[in-house]
Amino acid sequence: MIYTDKVMDHFQNPRNVGVVKDADGTGQVGNPVCGDMMTFTIKVKDNKLEDVKFQTFGCGAAIAVSSIVSEMAMGKTLEEAMKITNESVATELGGLPKNKLHCSNLGADALHAAIEDYKKKKMGEAASSRPKETAPHPEECHCPYCDGPLEGLEGICSSCHVELEECPHCGNLTKKGGEKCAKCGAEMKAE
Amino acid sequence: MKRVYLDHIAATPLDPQVLEAMLPYLQEQFGNPQSLHSPGQEALAAIQEARSRVAQLIGAEDSEIFFTSSGSEANNFAVKGMALARREKGQHLVVSSVEHQSVLHSVKSLEKFGFSSTLVPVDKDGLVDPEDVKRACRKETALVSVILASSEVGTIEPLTEIARVCRSAGIPLHTDAVAAAGNIPLDVRKLEVDALSLAADQFYGPKGSAALFLRKGTRILPFIDGGIQEGGRRGGTENVAGIVGMGKAAELALTKLAERRERLRSLRDRLIEHLPLKVDRVYLTGHREKRLPHHASFCVEFIEGESMLLNLDMKGIATSSGSACTSKALKASHVLLAMGIDHALAQGSLVFSLIDSTTAEDIDYLLDVFPPIIDRLRKMSPLYTKFLEENTK
Numbered sequence: 399m400i401y402t403d404k405v406m407d408h409f410q411n412p413r414n415v416g417v418v419k420d421a422d423g424t425g426q427v428g429n430p431v432c433g434d435m436m437t438f439t440i441k442v443k444d445n446k447l448e449d450v451k452f453q454t455f456g457c458g459a460a461i462a463v464s465s466i467v468s469e470m471a472m473g474k475t476l477e478e479a480m481k482i483t484n485e486s487v488a489t490e491l492g493g494l495p496k497n498k499l500h501c502s503n504l505g506a507d508a509l510h511a512a513i514e515d516y517k518k519k520k521m522g523e524a525a526s527s528r529p530k531e532t533a534p535h536p537e538e539c540h541c542p543y544c545d546g547p548l549e550g551l552e553g554i555c556s557s558c559h560v561e562l563e564e565c566p567h568c569g570n571l572t573k574k575g576g577e578k579c580a581k582c583g584a585e586m587k588a589e
Numbered sequence: 590m591k592r593v594y595l596d597h598i599a600a601t602p603l604d605p606q607v608l609e610a611m612l613p614y615l616q617e618q619f620g621n622p623q624s625l626h627s628p629g630q631e632a633l634a635a636i637q638e639a640r641s642r643v644a645q646l647i648g649a650e651d652s653e654i655f656f657t658s659s660g661s662e663a664n665n666f667a668v669k670g671m672a673l674a675r676r677e678k679g680q681h682l683v684v685s686s687v688e689h690q691s692v693l694h695s696v697k698s699l700e701k702f703g704f705s706s707t708l709v710p711v712d713k714d715g716l717v718d719p720e721d722v723k724r725a726c727r728k729e730t731a732l733v734s735v736i737l738a739s740s741e742v743g744t745i746e747p748l749t750e751i752a753r754v755c756r757s758a759g760i761p762l763h764t765d766a767v768a769a770a771g772n773i774p775l776d777v778r779k780l781e782v783d784a785l786s787l788a789a790d791q792f793y794g795p796k797g798s799a800a801l802f803l804r805k806g807t808r809i810l811p812f813i814d815g816g817i818q819e820g821g822r823r824g825g826t827e828n829v830a831g832i833v834g835m836g837k838a839a840e841l842a843l844t845k846l847a848e849r850r851e852r853l854r855s856l857r858d859r860l861i862e863h864l865p866l867k868v869d870r871v872y873l874t875g876h877r878e879k880r881l882p883h884h885a886s887f888c889v890e891f892i893e894g895e896s897m898l899l900n901l902d903m904k905g906i907a908t909s910s911g912s913a914c915t916s917k918a919l920k921a922s923h924v925l926l927a928m929g930i931d932h933a934l935a936q937g938s939l940v941f942s943l944i945d946s947t948t949a950e951d952i953d954y955l956l957d958v959f960p961p962i963i964d965r966l967r968k969m970s971p972l973y974t975k976f977l978e979e980n981t982k
Contacts (some may be wrong), residue, residue: 409896409899410903412969415968415969416968417974426971430932430933430936430972431921431932431933433893433895433921433936434893435971435972436971437971437974453969453970453971453974454969454970454971455891455892455893455933455936455970455971455972456893456895456896457893457894457895457896458895458896458899460893461896461969
């Protein structure tokens, strides 16, 4: 099996599926183009996440990631919840297949987007309090096409020889000359 | 738990008679077919008999069959070998947009050596229009390659008409018949193709055993240099047991094909007719009539293929999907996209392919367990929630 027991458990028995009624914040990330899309809704009381629910269109990993993020975030203060990272989610799940790290591991991003939305709505806070988004995997990047390790950014995957470029919309690597970004689905029309 | 295997396109079970035929060549009959002594000559006789049986399956002559290690190898061999053998005439290739990756990537490889290519489009059912092939062909076209039947959507292409186009243009034609051979009647003389790939694991033979038919007189460069095996075109000690197994599987396919085809077709139709009645917004992919007898493929709206596949597996049902998540490359099936299916819907791809032992009860079991799985996954899907909201307003 490509997934750990914990991933399969969360996939088979996902926690906190649905939409929070009269949600205080909503966050959505991903795009069906690359296979995964996640929506988080939250209820906030006394600066704490009183309720967290998710909906996910995606593979087993995407569903498990959303489920465990909802569990990790439940009851936490907003500050604590903002500290949940995609990496810590993957660790909590006992690891994810390498080729799923880029695409499916967006749960923390979706949760953070919901918290940002809440802050904007209720407190009128600027989005500046959001920690600077770091590249998901600065140390070990993998080609979105063949799962081979990417060394440096020479613009070509040494494993499958796909030419790569940075997507101007999301900053992730995608195929050069491709119609749509493999990560965010944005149109990649050549100038 | 009940187990239902509906993934013919990935692998078929080995027919017990095939295993029986192979066993001696994994045990006492270990001779190398190129040896002059008796054990060697006995192995040679066995692979020649297998060659004859594979030839009979597709109406070829024995000398026109070249054994390979897989369907992908046969496709690489044909596309690269035939194109390079004709490169003085021109360096242009014509292939359909629904080819197997082993054809598409062979073309990509050739492009690094100066070839160019034209991708022929398909219609919404995945059919290639022979007129489009005609338009794509140029004076300098070295090779045309069009798949005989798609393993992803089951559509059977009009190869006879495409062959007519190629013949009148004087361009050799290869067809990838891996998904079709042994499952529908094929006659290379009637099809008038110059090369055809087939694989034993698609008709109850062993994995690692496949072949390329190459019409007598067709030029090709050797694929593995440095051996006298397979007429010097594909060197390396023969996979004797695998080849013997392919021969036996071809012989059995020829005798069982008609009955098997009728039976599976009726089960396939039961699935194609009933699945969309059980769950709404499920669409058949590929042509309704012109399709492989054992093949029923769908796209299910609002959910992703891998999550369906894993849920079906938990119910004991083995299937395939063309979604991005199930592919290691994380790309949705190029076949579905070429047919004009949008990305989100293509993610909900499911392929059910029936095998010899599939029963009506198996299909009914699938029809029973499918709706609750879809219901559960759709309740989890933001796309479905959005759809419901938009349709209740």
